[in-house]
Amino acid sequence: MTGLQDSYDVVVIGGGAAGLSGALMLARSRRSVAVIDAGAPRNAPADGVHGFLGHDGIPPADLLARGREEVRRYGGHVVSGEVADAVADGESFKVVLAGGRAVRARRLLVTTGLEDRLPDVPGLRERWGRDVVHCPYCHGWEVRERRIGVLATGPASVHQALMFQQLSDDVVYFTHTAAPLSGEDAEKLAALGVSVVGGPVRALEIGGDAITGVRLEDGRVVERDVVAVASRMVARAGFLGGLGLRAVEHPSGGGEHVPADAAGRTAVAGVWVAGNVTDLMAQVGASAAAGAAAGAQINGDLVAEDARRAVAARREAASG
Numbered sequence: 001m002t003g004l005q006d007s008y009d010v011v012v013i014g015g016g017a018a019g020l021s022g023a024l025m026l027a028r029s030r031r032s033v034a035v036i037d038a039g040a041p042r043n044a045p046a047d048g049v050h051g052f053l054g055h056d057g058i059p060p061a062d063l064l065a066r067g068r069e070e071v072r073r074y075g076g077h078v079v080s081g082e083v084a085d086a087v088a089d090g091e092s093f094k095v096v097l098a099g100g101r102a103v104r105a106r107r108l109l110v111t112t113g114l115e116d117r118l119p120d121v122p123g124l125r126e127r128w129g130r131d132v133v134h135c136p137y138c139h140g141w142e143v144r145e146r147r148i149g150v151l152a153t154g155p156a157s158v159h160q161a162l163m164f165q166q167l168s169d170d171v172v173y174f175t176h177t178a179a180p181l182s183g184e185d186a187e188k189l190a191a192l193g194v195s196v197v198g199g200p201v202r203a204l205e206i207g208g209d210a211i212t213g214v215r216l217e218d219g220r221v222v223e224r225d226v227v228a229v230a231s232r233m234v235a236r237a238g239f240l241g242g243l244g245l246r247a248v249e250h251p252s253g254g255g256e257h258v259p260a261d262a263a264g265r266t267a268v269a270g271v272w273v274a275g276n277v278t279d280l281m282a283q284v285g286a287s288a289a290a291g292a293a294a295g296a297q298i299n300g301d302l303v304a305e306d307a308r309r310a311v312a313a314r315r316e317a318a319s320g
């Protein structure tokens with residue numbers, strides 16, 4: 001890690017689409033800003049970012065390399081490192097990196113994203129982001145007309161199967177350990193030509209560099225090219241405990257997030273969040289937009305504080 005000053009107007013924790021967009025807004029507003037990034041964006045295993053206007057298909061690492069360059073162009077600092085702790089310290093915040101280096105900031109923007117937790121089925125993690133997929137908008141087009149298996153994890157899996165049948169005529173729904181299908185859901189799947197295979201799944205069958213099938217506990221193998229599965233999405237927020245912030249269950253039941261208002265303000269004054277750490281469903285475009293909006297809000301907040309301080313100083317000078 002190089003180039004980190006002792007203090008900044010804003011420290012951005014996490015340098016994905018949300019964090020870099022926030023930093024860009026702040027650096028262009030002539031705020032001193034540092035982005036501290038552990039370098040593991042959520043979509044790292046994917047070949048390309050899809051559905052992001054003007055950049056469709058760009059490799060995730062290339063998009064972020066461009067973003068870092070843009071932030072640096074305006075004087076922002078982007079450094080590699082992992083934040084281990086953050087605490088309020090008087091009127092500012094102290095951010096402590098793994099290894100002990102500390103940096104101060106007047107405001108914090110937390111954009112650390114989330115962790116995708118997958119069911120404990122051998123092969124899922126290994127193939128995640130390639131032929132194990134979760135999101136029809138991220139990689140649905142790429143798996144169109146392939147033999148798709150949907151591994152059920154809960155009630156949302158039926159919806160996932162309905163989404164993927166829009167993309168392929170050959171979709172199999174594996175009930176795995178999910179609750180039995182309701183009559184209504186079973187009828188929807190049947191009506192749309194999605195076949196249902198009951199029983200727990202033991203593992204994915206992998207041949208060479210591709211999935212070849214889904215093996216059930218009873219030994220049957222159903223040939224498949226692609227498996228869709230919903231992850232449990234858990235905000236990366238463990239280091240926020242010292243600020244009194246923590247991830248809580250998301251109303252969707254799909255994971256845990258750090259709650260915030262529409263502008264990204266958390267329950268702790270001076271700490272904003274943006275991107276997947278608060279909005280579990282945000283794709284790259286929405287994450288970037290939320291980061292930019294939070295950056296603008298933070299700058300506005302600092303402008304107001306600077307004006308208050310200037311007025312107080314002016315009055316004091318006039319009275320003295």
Ligand SMILES: Cc1cc2nc3c(=O)[nH]c(=O)nc-3n(C[C@H](O)[C@H](O)[C@H](O)COP(=O)(O)OP(=O)(O)OC[C@H]3O[C@@H](n4cnc5c(N)ncnc54)[C@H](O)[C@@H]3O)c2cc1C
Binds near residue numbers: 013036038039084239
């Ligand atoms: C396999 C896969 C494919 C996807 N494909 C697409 C797609 O095609 N199109 C699309 O729009 N969306 C896609 N997404 C969704 C996309 O990944 C997210 O929308 C996006 O990454 C969210 O951006 P973010 O900035 O909130 O978080 P992230 O991109 O996850 O960035 C967070 C950053 O914070 C860092 N960080 C975490 N903790 C710390 C810490 N303590 N200290 C410092 N840094 C830390 C991480 O290392 C990471 O670099 C995909 C997701 C997955 C899982």
